[in-house]
Amino acid sequence: MSSSKNPAWRRRAPPAGPSSSPHHDSWIAAAVALSILLLGSCLGQAASAWVLAGQAPIHLSLDVITDKAALPSPSKATEVRIASLTYAGRPLAATDLSLRGSWRVEANANSGPHFIHKAPDKPTDNVGIDIPHAPVEMRVLRHAFSGAIRVRDSLGHDRTIDLYAKNAVYEGLVLGAPDSWPARIGAYILLCLLAFAIAPWKGGFRATTWLVLSVACMHALYFLAAPVGCTTDSPGYLWATRHFWAGRPDQFPVGYGLF
Secondary structure (H helix, E strand, O other), X not given: OOOOOOOHHHOOOOOOOOOOOHXXXXXXXXXXXXXXXXXXXXXHHHHHHHHHOOOXXXXXXXXXXXXXHHOOOOOOOOEEEEEEEEEXXXXXXXXXXXXXXXXXXXXXXXXXXXXXXXXXXXXXXXXXXXXXXXXXXXXXXXXXOEOEEEEEXXXXXXXXXXXXXXXXXXXXXXXXXXXXXXXXXXXXHHHHHHHHHHOHHHXXXXXXXXXXXXXXXXXXXXXXXXXXXXXXXXXXXXXXXXXXXXXXXXXXXXXXXHO
């Protein structure tokens, strides 16, 4: 029997200080680099839009590819179904646009009118939509009989979008968004300086601070750019926050009311 009054198994080890392995630090550094790439691209896009907002407006030309031999999709169909066209949070009506060729416009109280083109085409048909404002958010239905569209803007951008999909699905596309490499590079430099000031790769509170700032910035950019409004569930979000602080569960996620 040991004569010591404080045996070794009862002795408490001194509290360990903050430590992190090189492997853990490398994962944090990779996550920070990825967040800088994502946020820098978004901030650069937003800065480009703000800089060019006071200049001449951007015009869009959306053309349906009617020559089936030039279609990239395997179906060789020319149908185009646009569920909505939104500019600055406002759905564009047919009177805001210049429609060329055969289009059927269907009214929709929620998202604005639908623009449908499904008539048989000749390769020389001129079918399209001229949009006097940009950038525009287009919600389009992709399906097995969808064709392709060519989008050009007054900034010189020209691209072809294949709308074919084996299974029907709605997709949102942003057309005519201005882009400026100086603004994008400036956003990257600003984020890198902020990252070196916070040093999230050291872990602990610094990593948490960077995570909160990057997620909040990404959400703010999205909600500032997308059309956001209230629904019939909005009052319930406030009650959900009260229930959360009182320690009771609710049917809505906590973040809805807090945001």
